[in-house]
Amino acid sequence: QVQLVESGGGLVQAGGSLRLSCAASGGDFNGYTMGWFRQAPGNEREYVAAINWSGGRTFYADSVKGRFTISRVNALNTIYLQLNSLKPEDTDVYYCVGFRGIVITWPPSQRAYNYWGQGTQVTVSS
Numbered sequence: 001q002v003q004l005v006e007s008g009g010g011l012v013q014a015g016g017s018l019r020l021s022c023a024a025s026g027g028d029f030n031g032y033t034m035g036w037f038r039q040a041p042g043n044e045r046e047y048v049a050a051i052n053w054s055g056g057r058t059f060y061a062d063s064v065k066g067r068f069t070i071s072r073v074n075a076l077n078t079i080y081l082q083l084n085s086l087k088p089e090d091t092d093v094y095y096c097v098g099f100r101g102i103v104i105t106w107p108p109s110q111r112a113y114n115y116w117g118q119g120t121q122v123t124v125s126s
Helices: none
Strands: 003-007 010-013 018-025 032-039 046-051 058-060 068-073 078-083 092-100 120-125
Touching: 003 092, 018 032, 018 092, 018 120, 032 068, 046 068, 046 078, 058 068
Parallel strands: 010 120
Antiparallel strands: 003 018, 018 078, 032 046, 032 092, 046 058, 068 078, 092 120
């Protein structure tokens, strides 16, 4: 059973940066496709970014393209989400997600992810 634990959220001013981390344990991390979602209470969940097992393929939502960067270090069982040029509308709880299996479409659908972290709050003040 893989466990995902996010960290790095916090309060930042608009235009600032944060780096979110997600540490995985309990499984062979090398084979996992990983990603990030975000959601605020009462809002729809948004698929923010994804990265394949090798790190050679990524996906970004249009809303974050050019500002966020997803990466992974398999040796550390960790993925990252670098958040730059933050805007107040980026305020959300950010969830780390993962699954192990054949990737048929890119990016994988939300339904593909069967492991979710507990979330980390990102708040961007104007």
